[in-house]
Amino acid sequence: xSRGRPLEFTRRVREVxxxxxxxxxxxxxxxxxxxxxxxxxRQVAWILHSSSVKEGLPxxxxxxxxxxxxxxxxxxGREQRRRLEAEGVRFGPGGAIGLExxxxxxxxxxxxxxxxxxxxxxxxxxx
DNA sequence: CCTATGACAGACA
DNA sequence: GTGTCTGCCATAG
Numbered sequence: 635x636s637r638g639r640p641l642e643f644t645r646r647v648r649e650v651x652x653x654x655x656x657x658x659x660x661x662x663x664x665x666x667x668x669x670x671x672x673x674x675x676r677q678v679a680w681i682l683h684s685s686s687v688k689e690g691l692p693x694x695x696x697x698x699x700x701x702x703x704x705x706x707x708x709x710x711g712r713e714q715r716r717r718l719e720a721e722g723v724r725f726g727p728g729g730a731i732g733l734e735x736x737x738x739x740x741x742x743x744x745x746x747x748x749x750x751x752x753x754x755x756x757x758x759x760x761x
Numbered sequence: 762c763c764t765a766t767g768a769c770a771g772a773c774a
Numbered sequence: 775g776t777g778t779c780t781g782c783c784a785t786a787g
Contacts, residue, residue: 661769661770662767662768662769663770663771671784673770673781673783674765674769674782674783674784675770675782675783676768676769676770676782676783677769677783677784677785678768678769679767679769680767680783680784680785682768682770683767683768696768698768698769698770699769699770699771700770703768704768704769705768706768709768710768714770717762748765
């Protein structure tokens with residue numbers, strides 16, 4: 635990443651991920667949107683790719699929009715699933731997570747990037 | 762500067 | 775519900 639400045643987006647991504655409740659999962663796109671830019675889903679993945687950034691974060695609660703673990707089993711996916719199951723997240727046949735049950739809140743307009751500023755007060759504070 | 766890559770997501774067959 | 779293709783954008787080479 636571009637060193638030189640903390641990159642506010644990255645900072646926000648970390649805050650969002652930290653706000654994901656235990657036993658819930660959020661998609662990369664959702665995290666990106668809540669962090670201020672819905673098109674940065676791939677960058678959220680990139681950020682999580684950096685171990686120094688994901689340290690101390692519930693990174694395992696971030697999955698694809700289809701409710702699937704995008705991380706290959708041999709590259710941490712195994713670990714991710716184990717952690718999620720430890721939180722009570724149940725996987726269906728084929729490794730699909732029931733987003734209806736375990737998905738984090740989905741605001742109506744988060745897809746359009748309408749939530750530029752952190753609405754985490756609402757999302758995380760209220761639960 | 763240009764091409765390739767990626768822990769994505771949406772549209773479509 | 776699955777497989778492919780396209781759009782997206784920061785990093786890496």
